[in-house]
Amino acid sequence: MLELYDGSLSVASILKDWYEEETSSNYGAFISFVGTVRSEDEIDGLSFDIYEPILNKWFDEWQARAKAKGAIIKMAHSRGDVLLHESSYIAAVFSPKRRVALEFIDEYVEDFKASAPIWKYDLRDNKRIYAKERSTAIKGSGLLSDKKNKEDER
Numbered sequence: 001m002l003e004l005y006d007g008s009l010s011v012a013s014i015l016k017d018w019y020e021e022e023t024s025s026n027y028g029a030f031i032s033f034v035g036t037v038r039s040e041d042e043i044d045g046l047s048f049d050i051y052e053p054i055l056n057k058w059f060d061e062w063q064a065r066a067k068a069k070g071a072i073i074k075m076a077h078s079r080g081d082v083l084l085h086e087s088s089y090i091a092a093v094f095s096p097k098r099r100v101a102l103e104f105i106d107e108y109v110e111d112f113k114a115s116a117p118i119w120k121y122d123l124r125d126n127k128r129i130y131a132k133e134r135s136t137a138i139k140g141s142g143l144l145s146d147k148k149n150k151e152d153e154r
Contacts, residue, residue, distance in 0.1 A: 008086035029101035035089030045083035071095035
């Protein structure tokens with residue numbers, strides 16, 4: 001299940017809903033990760049743009065990996081502005097065994113950071129400024145990415 005919300009996430013409500021949805025599913029583990037906007041570089045918050053077709057494809061691939069281990073993944077992410085100390089990202093793994101859930105949440109969150117088509121902007125003085133220095137380039141993305149990769153190899 002992939003859920004996108006405008007603005008910050010209601011962590012308690014989302015996690016409660018997910019838990020209640022899976023109470024009779026016989027999962028022995030429910031591991032969650034909550035990402036919160038922290039104060040740094042004098043920002044007022046962050047803003048997010050999402051390319052949904054690629055995000056849905058990426059998420060479906062992870063859901064298939066989870067299914068192969070008898071698990072499921074749930075994810076919620078913000079679109080638009082999220083102020084300091086609010087949540088913009090929640091991920092959770094439900095699985096029969098704790099080890100599967102613990103290992104899977106780590107792999108999933110790390111790949112999310114590296115591969116999800118979500119662009120982050122700093123909010124400062126009512127302006128959105130692309131957070132290039134804190135962003136991770138998505139492998140194979142960008143104009144002339146093949147040319148750039150060949151130049152980087154030199």
